[in-house]
Amino acid sequence: MNPTISRRSFLKVTGLTIAVSVTPFGYTLLNAAEKKDFKPNVWLHITSDNKVTIYIGNSEMGQGALTAKSMIIADELEADWKQVQIRQGGAKDAYKNPVMGAQITVASASVRGFYEPLRKAGAAGKAMLVKAAAETWNVPENECKAVLGTVKHEKTKRSLTYGQLCEKASKLEVPQNPPLKKEEEFRYMGKPMPRVDVPEKVRAKAVYGLDVNDGNVKELKGMLYAVIARPPAYGAKPQSFDQKAAEKVRGVVKVLQIPQGIAVCATSTQAALDGKNALKVQWDKGTLPDMDNAYIEKLMMADLDKPGAKAHEVGDAKKAINEAAKKVEATYFVPCVAHTTMEPMNTTAYVQADRCDVWSPTQNQTLTLGMAAGITKLPPEKIHIHTTFLGCGLGRRAMPDFVPEAVIIATAIEKPVKVMWTREDDIRHDRFRAPMTHRIQGGLDAQGQLIGWSHKVSAVSIMKYVNPKAIKDGIDPYILWGIWNGPDSPHWNDSIQYEIPNLYIELLLADLPILCWPWRAVQNGPNAYANECFMDELAHAAGKDPLEFRLQNLKNNKRATRVLQTVAEKAGWGKPIPKGQGRGIAQHACFGTWIAQVVDLSVDEKTGKIKVHKVVAAVDCGPVINPGPLVEQIEGGNILALSTALKEEVKFANGGVATSNFDNYPVIRMSEVPEIEVHIVKSTDKIGGIGELGIPAVAPAVANAFFSATGVRIRRIPLTPKTVLEALKKS
């Protein structure tokens, strides 16, 4: 994939260029050839060589955004996929996602945020090309038809290619509301298209951030490799270090202290690592040296006994629960989990007097650019962000805290430098999925209908160290995604789906120094876990089948009902299962999409080991663009979610992170992966996201299946053999 192409060099080529200018109030289609200053969002460029080039501002981390977004444009443009080439766009205000207000690839928003503008950009291009053909032939426009990159006039058997028409078309006005195709006319949308990034990844031509070097980027001649000795505990400061010993290591060029730690720059990675080891840094104890897992869990459980900040209230939950025929209460705990993207964090920077170049596997171009500008004091137009391929994202790279240090070092040494995080740095300085405790009280009427739900959450804040202003009246909105989210939120369906007449939601932010940040699906994961485990407990208390109980409380929720019914049918819900096995169900909605899952598992009561046999998913995301990657995303998300349900928990000790690498952070591997079936529910409702939807409903379906197999409730994850054995012993 070519890195960024400057707008100027790009516009030298004649042809038809359609851009989309996005503002908070909507978007406008522009003919880029006509406008001198404009802020294009998506570029669609048709050139006389009959090529259609599409520029995408999203980061590609395997989710298929480049392909899916290009399919939308190419379809409405009626282009031949063979003539389409796709390029990664640079970092520009213009690529900001209308849903997110930033150029950031998160919240499963790449497609849903751009669906309409992309369609219209393609359709406008087609309309202009048809008009140009009609004018050329002097025939009515409605006699001309665009077919696969050619405009045809059937009556006279004439045709012109888009390449031949583009220059004439570029002189025309851009229609703002061009007619869109009907679903049955779609050529690419809804059909499985191979991902454009796959061949270069297989042929080892794809350049990830970690691969950037003077071999593949000429400007980096003479670059250095750097690693940083980072504090072992939160808030720890260096007391002493042996700079001379590090400088003596062969290949070490420079040792410098920066806010992030002690940086060692060398002519190779190994020399930098050896230099770092030679530093023998002595650190102080940090801000909370007593913190370990027991400390965290105890503090967060104790928080649940305190009053929290009110997030949302409907009716009178307290009264309803007090007067309920049946009351249920349960407390759940979800620990920190790490991102551990296979490519550790890294960034390469080169700062010169009049420009700054940053090569980074970032999910957040807006913030990456802002950070580089803040350090170099250069104006944004002199900062060039080159987004590389991302070796997995999972949300981690939306916080580009790996960028400033590279820019700081590059500025100081006046040479290009690549800063690499070791796997140990990557885990110990991760910003984890926020740990949470939940206490939920529920009330059922005499018919077993849910009449009251009171939900108290304690969590480590996500926004506290990033953007404290986002916390209003004690509410960090990110923490509650999946329980409650305001109607004005872009994540408009990230709320409990059940129809609960009396609902009360309150939040406490735990006073802990742990750095947290969105992790695939953000808190929809832990929140769906608590909601859906509790629904299972309520169903049990009501003496009802878990599916039936859910449907009964979703009477007016068409999409949730549909995914539940589909998953139940496909998984054979209600049919007998082999002896010793358990079956669990859960549903969740977020990022504009609905999902339901059924999990079949068995438990070895001697070893405590859980074997997951099968996972079934049913998903309704509205119109489907590229079904292949959609299934891949759900499949992959399900596997990651199984990993968190069964294995993953970050360990803390002495006020810092004790977990360091895959030898002490077990994650799911091939032998533990069950059969996974993904069913797409056909839907013409509003389009939703996909990237994160494989996460939320899996852990609760596992926990509910565990109960179905054993009759025992474990109210925390992961369900490791140790946790399982302890619970079975107690029961």
Next chain:
Amino acid sequence: MISLNVNGKTFRVDVPPDVPLLWVLRDHLKLTGTKYACGIGECGACTVHINSKAQRSCVVPVGEVKGKKITTIEGLSNNHPVKRAWIEEQVPQCGFCQPGVMMQVAALLSQSRTPDPDKIISSMDDIICRCGTYPRIKKGIRKAVQLMRREVKKS
């Protein structure tokens, strides 16, 4: 100076013998298809072939591979059944672990043309893919086996 035979070419590198082969490949030879992800031989992203055997280059000192035949993902032909299968089955998502995965699979299939499911799992359980492409890897292996069979028939 250490002399290395990588992808059929001879390279001479001036590095201490205890430097892991991985860093020599990536930093000195600019063969960045071989990935760093754990540095302790736990994940398989750095897998290369040393005398046709799959090895974790992050834990192999470069001094130990003198005179041995090293193949990296760049040296595996684009026409290799595993690479073709990986494209046909759309195996990669982020793709970062896949060079190591493909090298592991290529070594497995060079030992056994039709590995049974248990053999596949025991051979592949040392690799980690965070995107969760495991089902696709299994499909990719099945496809590669088919492609290899067809090649044998043709020849």
